[in-house]
Amino acid sequence: MAKGVWIVAEQRDGALRKVSLELASTARKLADQLGDEVSAVLLGSGVEAMAAELGKYGVDKVYLADNPAFEPYTTDAYAQAITKVVKENDPAVLLLAASAQGKDLAARLVGSLATGMASDCTDVKIVDGKLYCTRPMYAGxxxxEVVVDSFPQMASLRPNVFPLVENAKAGAVVKFEPALGELKTKVVEIQKEASGKIDVTEANIIVSGGRGMKGPENYVILEELAALLGGAVGASRAAVDAGWRPQSDQVGQTGKVVSPNLYIACGISGAIQHLAGMSSSKYIVAINKDPEAPIFQRADYGVVDDLFKVVPALTAEVKKLL
Ligand SMILES: Cc1cc2nc3c(=O)[nH]c(=O)nc-3n(C[C@H](O)[C@H](O)[C@H](O)COP(=O)(O)OP(=O)(O)OC[C@H]3O[C@@H](n4cnc5c(N)ncnc54)[C@H](O)[C@@H]3O)c2cc1C
Structure with a gap:
């Protein structure tokens, strides 16, 4: 019988990604309800030290495969290794991050494990021994509520939504060596974003600008505020389509889904496709000169005024606090 709650841990550039710890904390909660163990699959090269950190967030056992084939990530190598270790151990639940990597991998795993999955979940719980997943539909x-009726019950969790909970467990390492078949993809080059830039999906605070910014040169006021707050600059699709901001900054249905603690929307009307990407933010502040703009229906705090007045005033106030 399928048993245990498993996660796929993500690591990059020598560190676990925060979402891996969110997965571990959530898996711990589910496993405690089921009276089960939490296991993590960790793939990479020279990553053994990360097992202890997973243990700190409630992982009992870390299935570790240390192989240069896993650096950098490829769908091919990861899917082969994870399919093998999951089939051998038959977990009841398998959680991944709804990150770029997690979304890519999950699609392959659902096929190779012949199971079902709920994607981009914002809540998960155990009811009568089964995994119940809450996920946004129709662009939020x-x-x-989705119940997967096959095993493992797979779900991907939206980053930044699930709390980190420390719960010291062994994080005991179980090494495995998957015999990888032919690998059809090879990464030839990774082009990194300009150094120091925080990706919107990882930022705790996002200052985002839309068409109301009037032009690319004006984003400097958002960049200044974001830098003071230790956050990132995001954009609506209108701003990206106009060529004002790179596509990697776009928030929304066809951009990135973000859940920061604070999302400051400047000159963004709040179209449903934009809301789909940011409505699970903890606090939303909207600055818009149109009091009827739909963004105000989702905002926790709203300022009806010209953003070119409000943003510099806000920046000045933040400077006083630092
Ligand atoms: C299939 C599909 C997918 C899409 N995917 C996305 C997506 O991923 N992300 C996304 O964002 N959109 C997406 N869109 C586009 C979406 O429908 C909207 O067109 C877009 O979000 C509008 O961007 P905006 O709010 O910046 O511009 P607008 O809707 O033009 O709003 C500009 C706002 O700025 C305000 N403003 C102007 N000047 C000032 C000022 N000086 N001070 C204060 N406020 C000011 C105005 O009052 C207005 O509310 C998608 C659309 C489709 C059809």
């Missing part, structure tokens, strides 16, 4: 207009 409503939430649906």
């Amino acid at each position: 207009k409503c939430y649906g």
Whole structure:
């Protein structure tokens, strides 16, 4: 019988990604309800030290495969290794991050493990021994509850939504060596973003600008505020389509899904496709000169005024606090 709650841990550039610890904390909660163990699959090269950190967030056992084939990530190598170790151990639940890597990998795993999955979940719980997943539907207009009836019950969790909970466990390492078959993809080059730039999906604070910014040169006021707050600059699709901001900054249905603690929307109307990417932010502040702009229906705090007045004033106030 399928048993245990498993996660796929993500690591990059020698460190676990925060979402891996969110997965571990959530898996711990589910496993405690089921009376089960939490296991993590960790793939990479020279990553053994990360097992202890997973243990700190409630992982009992870390299935570790140390192989240069896993650096950098490829769908091929990861899917082969994870399929093998999951089939051998038959977990009841398998959680991944709804990150770029997690989304890529999950699609392959659902096929190779012949199971079902709920993607981009914002809540998960155990009811009568089964995994119940809450996920946004119709671009965030409503939430649906999904139960996967096959094993492992797979779900991907939206980053930054699930709390980190420390819960010291062994994080005992179980090494495995998957015999990898032919690998059809090879990474030839990785082009990194300009150094120091925080990706919107990882930022705790996002200052985002839309068409109301009027032009690319004006984003400097958002960059200044974001830098003071230790956050990132995001953009609406209108701003990206106009060539004002890179596509990697776009938030929304066809951009990135973000859940920061604070999302400051400047000159963004709040179209449903934009809301789909940011409505799970903890606090939303909208600055817009149109009091009827739909963003105000989702905002926790709203300022109806010209952003070119409000943003510099806000920046000046933040400077006083630092
Ligand atoms: C299939 C599909 C997918 C899409 N995906 C996305 C997506 O991923 N992300 C996304 O963002 N959009 C997406 N869109 C586009 C979306 O529908 C909107 O067109 C877009 O979000 C509008 O961007 P905006 O709010 O910046 O511009 P607008 O809707 O033009 O809003 C500009 C706002 O700025 C305000 N403003 C102007 N000047 C000032 C000022 N000086 N001070 C204060 N406020 C000011 C105005 O009052 C207005 O509310 C998608 C659309 C489709 C059809």
